[in-house]
Structure formats: structure tokens, C-alpha cells
Amino acid sequence: xxxxxxxxxxxxxxxxxxxxxxxxxRSALIRKAARAFSARGxxxxxxxxxxxxxxxxxxxxxxxxxxxxDILYACHVISNELGAEAMxxxxxxxxxxxxxxxALARRYVELLTGEFGASAVLMEFDALRAENRRxxxxxxxxxxxxxxxxxxxxxxxxxxxKVDPKLTVFFFMGSINWMTRWFRxxxxxxxxxxxxxFADYLREAIRSx
Amino acid sequence: xxxxxxxxxxxxxxxxxxxxxxxxxRSALIRKAARAFSARGxxxxxxxxxxxxxxxxxxxxxxxxxxxxDILYACHVISNELGAEAMxxxxxxxxxxxxxxxALARRYVELLTGEFGASAVLMEFDALRAENRRxxxxxxxxxxxxxxxxxxxxxxxxxxxKVDPKLTVFFFMGSINWMTRWFRxxxxxxxxxxxxxFADYLREAIRSx
Amino acid sequence: xxxxxxxxxxxxxxxxxxxxxxxxxRSALIRKAARAFSARGxxxxxxxxxxxxxxxxxxxxxxxxxxxxDILYACHVISNELGAEAMxxxxxxxxxxxxxxxALARRYVELLTGEFGASAVLMEFDALRAENRRxxxxxxxxxxxxxxxxxxxxxxxxxxxKVDPKLTVFFFMGSINWMTRWFRxxxxxxxxxxxxxFADYLREAIRSx
Amino acid sequence: xxxxxxxxxxxxxxxxxxxxxxxxxRSALIRKAARAFSARGxxxxxxxxxxxxxxxxxxxxxxxxxxxxDILYACHVISNELGAEAMxxxxxxxxxxxxxxxALARRYVELLTGEFGASAVLMEFDALRAENRRxxxxxxxxxxxxxxxxxxxxxxxxxxxKVDPKLTVFFFMGSINWMTRWFRxxxxxxxxxxxxxFADYLREAIRSx
DNA sequence: GATGAATGAGTGTTCATTCAT
DNA sequence: GATGAATGAACACTCATTCAT
Numbered sequence: 001x002x003x004x005x006x007x008x009x010x011x012x013x014x015x016x017x018x019x020x021x022x023x024x025x026r027s028a029l030i031r032k033a034a035r036a037f038s039a040r041g042x043x044x045x046x047x048x049x050x051x052x053x054x055x056x057x058x059x060x061x062x063x064x065x066x067x068x069x070d071i072l073y074a075c076h077v078i079s080n081e082l083g084a085e086a087m088x089x090x091x092x093x094x095x096x097x098x099x100x101x102x103a104l105a106r107r108y109v110e111l112l113t114g115e116f117g118a119s120a121v122l123m124e125f126d127a128l129r130a131e132n133r134r135x136x137x138x139x140x141x142x143x144x145x146x147x148x149x150x151x152x153x154x155x156x157x158x159x160x161x162k163v164d165p166k167l168t169v170f171f172f173m174g175s176i177n178w179m180t181r182w183f184r185x186x187x188x189x190x191x192x193x194x195x196x197x198f199a200d201y202l203r204e205a206i207r208s209x
Numbered sequence: 210x211x212x213x214x215x216x217x218x219x220x221x222x223x224x225x226x227x228x229x230x231x232x233x234x235r236s237a238l239i240r241k242a243a244r245a246f247s248a249r250g251x252x253x254x255x256x257x258x259x260x261x262x263x264x265x266x267x268x269x270x271x272x273x274x275x276x277x278x279d280i281l282y283a284c285h286v287i288s289n290e291l292g293a294e295a296m297x298x299x300x301x302x303x304x305x306x307x308x309x310x311x312a313l314a315r316r317y318v319e320l321l322t323g324e325f326g327a328s329a330v331l332m333e334f335d336a337l338r339a340e341n342r343r344x345x346x347x348x349x350x351x352x353x354x355x356x357x358x359x360x361x362x363x364x365x366x367x368x369x370x371k372v373d374p375k376l377t378v379f380f381f382m383g384s385i386n387w388m389t390r391w392f393r394x395x396x397x398x399x400x401x402x403x404x405x406x407f408a409d410y411l412r413e414a415i416r417s418x
Numbered sequence: 419x420x421x422x423x424x425x426x427x428x429x430x431x432x433x434x435x436x437x438x439x440x441x442x443x444r445s446a447l448i449r450k451a452a453r454a455f456s457a458r459g460x461x462x463x464x465x466x467x468x469x470x471x472x473x474x475x476x477x478x479x480x481x482x483x484x485x486x487x488d489i490l491y492a493c494h495v496i497s498n499e500l501g502a503e504a505m506x507x508x509x510x511x512x513x514x515x516x517x518x519x520x521a522l523a524r525r526y527v528e529l530l531t532g533e534f535g536a537s538a539v540l541m542e543f544d545a546l547r548a549e550n551r552r553x554x555x556x557x558x559x560x561x562x563x564x565x566x567x568x569x570x571x572x573x574x575x576x577x578x579x580k581v582d583p584k585l586t587v588f589f590f591m592g593s594i595n596w597m598t599r600w601f602r603x604x605x606x607x608x609x610x611x612x613x614x615x616f617a618d619y620l621r622e623a624i625r626s627x
Numbered sequence: 628x629x630x631x632x633x634x635x636x637x638x639x640x641x642x643x644x645x646x647x648x649x650x651x652x653r654s655a656l657i658r659k660a661a662r663a664f665s666a667r668g669x670x671x672x673x674x675x676x677x678x679x680x681x682x683x684x685x686x687x688x689x690x691x692x693x694x695x696x697d698i699l700y701a702c703h704v705i706s707n708e709l710g711a712e713a714m715x716x717x718x719x720x721x722x723x724x725x726x727x728x729x730a731l732a733r734r735y736v737e738l739l740t741g742e743f744g745a746s747a748v749l750m751e752f753d754a755l756r757a758e759n760r761r762x763x764x765x766x767x768x769x770x771x772x773x774x775x776x777x778x779x780x781x782x783x784x785x786x787x788x789k790v791d792p793k794l795t796v797f798f799f800m801g802s803i804n805w806m807t808r809w810f811r812x813x814x815x816x817x818x819x820x821x822x823x824x825f826a827d828y829l830r831e832a833i834r835s836x
Numbered sequence: 837g838a839t840g841a842a843t844g845a846g847t848g849t850t851c852a853t854t855c856a857t
Numbered sequence: 858g859a860t861g862a863a864t865g866a867a868c869a870c871t872c873a874t875t876c877a878t
Binding site for chain 1: 249250251252253333335336372373376377379380381382383384385386387388391398403406407410411413414415416
């Protein structure tokens with residue numbers, strides 16, 4: 001009654017550690033795969049490639065994921081989550097519409113160039129199963145709508161000039177998606193720097209004169 | 210010796226006609242393939258798909274192209290040619306550096322959304338054979354360099370604020386490359402309109418204040 | 419106008435021949451596969467095995483069938499067709515109910531041991547896709563129902579003693595399905611002989627005393 | 628030397644208990660597997676399925692069996708033992724040859740539909756290792772021979788008409804093997820009933836008139 | 837010029853099996 | 858006794874490519 005509790009804790013810790021290990025390994029798998037997908041493309045990356053990078057054999061991957069498409073889906077989900085996080089941050093910000101749009105841009109780029117390595121976006125959308133594709137499409141549409149709403153808000157409060165919200169989103173999202181292809185976490189330009197500059201481009205491009 | 214020349218001419222014409230036919234058909238093939246690649250991705254487009262769209266069978270394609278990669282290469286080449294054309298147009302323009310950069314942007318988008326159908330800018334770059342990849346990479350680098358030179362010129366003549374030329378090019382090229390994924394020739398927004406707006410975004414983003 | 423018709427015919431023949439060749443090859447594929455499935459089981463027979471027996475490579479099979487399951491389905495369909503044929507023959511026969519049941523049994527065994535080689539029955543039912551499984555199940559149920567109806571008719575006209583139709587069908591179908599495993603077309607007992615004997619067993623087992 | 632014996636006994640008991648537990652668990656494993664094999668087929672039943680039904684994980688099975696094939700072999704052995712039991716019962720019976728054959732049939736079906744659940748007669752024969760296949764084949768041949776001998780005896784004593792013993796065995800064994808596919812222990816028709824009817828069919832099919 | 841037929845290389849996926857813990 | 862994790866072998870399937878006709 002005095003000593004046992006510690007054992008219980010120990011057990012709990014041990015089990016937690018196991019679950020955590022699983023989660024950590026799965027996460028590493030997704031991350032490595034995401035990098036590979038971004039760098040060489042989904043179809044140019046075989047499961048053998050991913051497995052080799054993780055130092056295991058191909059079937060071992062199936063202990064952590066259901067299929068190759070499952071990995072891709074996980075990547076998209078993470079990407080969307082980053083987008084949603086940046087969006088929530090921007091929406092809750094005090095300031096003009098322009099401020100919020102710029103904050104979104106900056107935060108989004110920061111997140112994408114951060115821990116997850118700018119590998120989350122763009123990736124082969126058509127390789128998703130119909131069901132997952134629907135889910136991702138829906139999430140993207142939601143993101144776009146909120147993005148456009150932010151812009152419209154800026155136009156209404158006079159901080160943003162009369163631009164077409166849809167085209168503006170396309171314009172900026174292109175810049176971001178393209179990052180996948182040239183950004184390297186260990187490259188000469190650092191993520192925060194890019195975030196600042198891209199946000200600045202966007203501000204200048206749309207602010208009221 | 211009196212009658213023959215006519216025949217010769219006839220043959221020559223015939224052959225020319227034949228060559229032209231060949232060229233026309235090959236061109237049609239490339240164009241259809243480019244659209245398909247842009248819309249669904251290189252790996253999601255089988256030669257059977259392309260052949261079906263042209264109303265022939267798969268092996269018939271091999272009369273016009275050497276391989277699937279050959280088609281992709283041709284697409285990249287055309288894309289680069291459009292870039293070079295826009296670039297030449299901009300470089301030969303009188304006006305400030307900013308004017309030239311904006312002209313480049315606008316002309317480029319016009320060309321990409323024009324006849325060739327916004328299908329020229331391809332992301333499947335890794336599917337190219339090493340040799341062709343080198344050629345395309347070189348051409349892109351040339352384009353980027355000239356783009357940056359244009360920007361630097363604008364900074365020097367005071368028409369463009371002090372931006373990082375490299376990052377600026379990345380920023381804008383992303384917007385353009387991403388068009389491939391959302392632009393539809395028969396969509397609601399017309400190509401010229403997009404060209405005008407995108408060029409305007411770029412102008413505002415970088416012009417001196 | 420006098421010579422052409424022949425050419426037309428020739429062409430037609432040529433095309434027909436091509437279609438026939440395709441059909442013949444596909445049929446050969448199914449037959450070989452059916453034998454292999456019967457002899458060694460569906461899962462013990464790889465597509466490589468089948469291809470090797472046909473003297474082609476595995477992917478060549480896909481020119482004729484959609485999948486391995488497709489082959490299995492074709493086998494079941496043929497089996498059902500043979501059953502339906504025997505059934506129609508028996509149903510249209512004059513005579514007592516017993517006569518018809520016995521005729522069914524005999525004709526069915528004759529067909530199964532005939533051209534198609536006792537390979538049509540039983541084969542791995544669970545490997546079928548849900549849709550195809552439903553189709554096959556439905557056909558089997560129809561066959562069973564008509565079989566039972568035949569028996570009931572015999573009971574009614576007094577030629578068959580009061581047996582349970584369902585159990586009787588199970589009893590006899592078991593004997594037939596099991597043939598797959600021991601009957602060899604080149605074995606010592608000839609198909610017609612088996613048909614006669616099995617039909618005789620059934621007659622004696624169920625006739626009125 | 629004075630105190631030990633008790634301990635020895637205790638150990639012995641303990642070990643016996645342990646052995647019995649082992650045997651009981653192994654037996655449960657085999658039984659569950661046999662049902663699954665019968666219901667869905669050998670290849671459609673994964674070790675994970677079996678483990679799940681037993682509430683353990685896959686590797687745990689390897690404590691009780693050497694391999695999946697080992698399980699299949701055990702099933703065949705049990706099936707053969709039931710056959711041998713029915714056979715011994717029939718052979719030791721007083722009465723005509725026909726009586727003995729009918730008794731065999733009835734007893735065999737009773738056993739197969741009994742405790743072991745109609746799951747003992749397996750068709751997946753080719754999945755056995757060569758060595759085990761030989762053993763099973765030999766046992767089956769022995770069973771068949773004794774079955775045929777019983778029939779021949781009946782022909783000799785005039786109780787059975789002049790049928791081909793081999794074909795008769797095939798005929799009846801088919802009916803029995805097929806039971807695997809339709810008999811359900813909890814179904815509407817009870818095992819003893821089937822045994823009676825099937826034995827009756829066989830009697831009528833072969834008895835002297 | 838075009839097609840039917842076939843091939844070879846590669847890839848995702850499953851699953852029985854092993855082993856350290 | 859049992860589990861988590863990993864492996865090797867096999868297999869169905871796809872697709873760009875070739876070639877005789």
C-alpha cells in the first residue's frame with residue numbers, strides 16, 4: 001500500500017512509453033515519407049525507399065500504416081492542421097483585415113518551414129482514395145473560404161484594396177505550395193526569413209494605397 | 210527532264226505535306242498529353258489515356274514520340290520556350306525595371322493561359338531522364354537568372370524596392386506554377402484577366418514606395 | 419461490284435477469325451486455370467503457374483481476363499451453365515419425377531466429366547468478390563430449388579419415396595462436387611460410366627419401394 | 628528423502644496439470660481453427676483470425692503448434708481418427724455386410740456432426756507438407772480399403788448388390804465431405820438426423836433387391 | 837501508319853514466421 | 858507464457874515498351 005503505487009506508476013509509464021514509441025515511430029515514418037514525397041514526388045518514392053531511409057524493410061511499414069495512400073493522407077491531414085492552426089491564430093488577432101491576412105500568411109509559412117519541413121503541401125492529391133480525397137478537399141475549401149473571408153473583411157474595413165479574394169488566395173497559395181520544391185530546412189534561407197518576406201509581399205500586393 | 214520537275218515538286222509538296230501532317234499530329238499529341246498531365250498528373254495519365262483521347266491505340270503514339278518521357282520533355286521545352294518568349298519581350302521593352310518585370314509577368318501568364326492551355330508548367334520534373342533533366346534545369350536556371358537580372362535592374366533604377374531577387378522569383382513562379390492546377394481554359398476567369406491581376410499583384414508587391 | 423463482295427467477306431472472315439482467336443485463347447486460359455484450380459486449389463495456383471502452362475508470361479493473361487478472381491468467376495459461371503443445361507434437359511423430359519431426377523443426375527455428371535473436365539465445380543467460393551459471389555449464390559440457389567422441385571414432383575406422383583428434398587440435394591451434390599478431387603479425364607473410369615452409376619445410386623436411394 | 632516424496636508428488640501433479648492445460652489449450656486451438664478452416668477455407672483463415680478468436684495474439688499460437696500447416700495436419704489426423712473409430716465400430720458389429728456398411732456411414736456422420744463440429748473433413752489437402760501429406764494419404768487409403776472391404780463382404784454375403792466398391796466409396800465420401808460446407812451445429816437439421824438419413828440413402832442405394 | 841498481342845520491370849500488399857523482451 | 862516488432866517470400870497487378878503483321 002506504500003510501495004505498490006510506485007510500481008503501478010512504473011507500469012503505466014512503461015506502457016505509455018510503448019505507445020509513445022509507436023506514435024513516435026509512426027510519426028517519423030510520416031515525416032520521412034513527406035520529405036521524400038515532396039522532394040521526388042509521390043510516385044517516384046517507393047515504399048522500399050521510405051523503408052530504407054528508416055532502416056527497416058518494406059513490410060515493417062505496414063505495422064504503422066495501412067497503405068501508401070494512408071501515408072499520403074496523413075501528410076495531407078497534417079498540412080491541413082497547420083493551415084487551420086495558422087488560420088485560427090490569424091482570426092483571433094486584433095487589428096485590421098490586412099493585419100490578419102498578413103499574420104495568416106506569415107504564420108502559415110513559419111509552420112510549413114518549421115518542424116514538419118515544408119513537406120506537407122501540394123503532394124499528389126489525385127492519389128488519394130475517393131473518401132479521403134473528399135475529406136481533404138472539404139478541409140481545403142474550408143481553409144480557402146476563411147482565407148477569402150479574411151480578405152473580404154479587409155476590403156470592408158478599408159485596409160485592403162478592392163482585389164478579387166479568390167484570385168488572391170490562388171496567387172498566394174501558389175507561392176506557398178511551390179515552396180515544397182525549393183525550400184530545404186538546411187538551406188541558406190531560414191524559414192522565419194521566408195515567412196517575413198512572403199507575408200510582406202502579400203501585404204504590399206493587396207493593401208490599400 | 211521536262212516533265213519530271215513537276216513530279217519532283219509534287220513529291221516535295223507531298224512530303225512537306227506529310228511532314229506537316231506528322232508535325233501537326235505530334236503537336237496535337239503533345240498538347241493533349243500536356244493537358245492531361247496538368248490536370249491529373251504525369252503518373253496518373255497512362256499512354257492509353259492519351260491514345261484514347263486522340264482516338265488511336267497506344268502503340269500508335271510511338272510513331273510520333275520515342276517514349277512517355279519524351280512527351281514530358283517536349284512539354285517542358287514548350288513551357289521553357291513560352292518563358293523565353295515572354296522574357297525576350299520584356300527585356301526588349303523600354304521603361305523602368307519595374308515595367309519590364311511586370312511586363313514579363315503579364316506576358317508569361319498570357320502565354321500560359323493561351324493557346325497552349327495553361328498546361329505547360331509542369332511539376333513532374335523527376336520523371337525526366339538525367340540528360341533531359343539537365344537541359345530543362347539549365348533552361349530554367351537561365352530564365353531565373355534573367356528574371357533576377359530584370360529585378361536587380363529595377364532596384365538599381367529605383368523603380369523596385371530592395372527585395373531579394375531570388376525569393377521574389379520563387380514567390381512569383383509559385384503563383385504561376387500553381388495555375389496549372391486550378392486554371393481551366395473554359396472556366397469563369399479568362400486568361401488575360403488573370404495575367405493582368407497577377408502582374409498587378411507583383412507590381413504592388415515589389416515597387417518602390 | 420462483282421469482285422468486291424468477296425473481299426468484304428474475306429475481311430469479315432479475317433476479323434471474325436481474330437475475334438474467334440481471342441475467344442479461343444481466353445477459353446483455353448479459363449479451361450487450363452479451371453483444371454489447375456480443381457487439381458491444386460485456387461490459392462495454390464499462381465497466375466505464373468497458369469501462364470507457364472499456356473506458354474506465356476503472367477501479364478499476358480491480363481489481356482484476356484481482368485483479374486484472378488475474374489477467372490474464378492468464369493469457372494463458376496461455366497459450372498452453373500452446365501448445371502442449367504442438365505436441368506433444362508431433365509425438366510423437359512417426359513416421364514415420372516424419378517425419371518427426371520435421375521436424368522438430371524446423369525446428364526450433369528456427363529457434362530462435368532466431359533469437355534470441361536470435371537473442373538467446374540466447388541472451386542473456392544469465398545475468393546469471389548461480393549458482387550460475383552451474390553450472382554453465383556443466386557444461380558446455385560435457383561438450381562437447388564429446381565432440383566428440389568423435381569424431387570417434390572416425384573414424391574407427388576409416387577415415383578419417389580418420402581425423402582427430405584433439401585437433404586437429398588445436399589447428399590447428391592456432395593458426391594458430385596467431390597468428383598473434382600478424384601476424377602481424371604484420362605483415368606481408368608470413364609465419365610459416362612460414372613454418370614450411369616451415380617445416377618443409379620441416386621435412383622435406388624430415393625425411388626419408391 | 629523423507630520429506631521430498633510429497634514435493635515430488637506435488638510437482639508431478641503440478642506438471643500434469645500444466646501438461647493438461649497445455650493439451651487443453653492446444654486442443655481448443657485446433658478446434659477453433661478447424662471450424663474456421665471449414666467455414667471459410669484454409670487460405671481465407673489467417674493465424675490472426677484464429678488468435679483473435681482465442682483471445683491471444685498470433686505469436687502465442689506458436690507455443691502450441693509448430694506452424695499453420697501443423698494445425699491443418701492435426702485437423703486431418705483428428706478427422707482420420709474419427710473415421711477409424713467409426714470403422715472399428717462397424718467392423719466389430721454382428722450382422723450382414725450391408726448392416727456394417729450402413730452402421731459405418733451412420734456412425735461416421737454422427738461423429739463428424741458431433742463434438743468436433745463437422746469441421747474435421749478438410750479439403751485443403753495440398754497445403755500439407757509432403758511428409759504429412761503422405762501420412763494423411765496413407766491413412767485415407769487405409770480407410771478407403773477397409774470401407775471397400777466392408778462393401779465386398781456385403782456383396783459376398785448377398786446383402787449388397789453388385790456395385791463397384793471404389794465408386795461407391797467415392798460417392799458416399801463426397802456426400803460426407805460436402806457436409807463441411809453446409810452443416811451448422813446450430814442449424815435446423817440436427818446431426819443425428821442427418822446421420823440416419825444419409826445412412827438410409829446409402830442402404831437403399833446399394834442393398835440387394 | 838496503325839494494331840493486336842505480348843513482355844519485363846517494378847510496386848504495393850499480405851502473411852506465416854521469428855525473436856528479444 | 859505471451860507480446861511487440863520486424864522480416865522474407867510470394868503474389869497480383871500495372872504499364873511503358875516492342876514487334877510481327
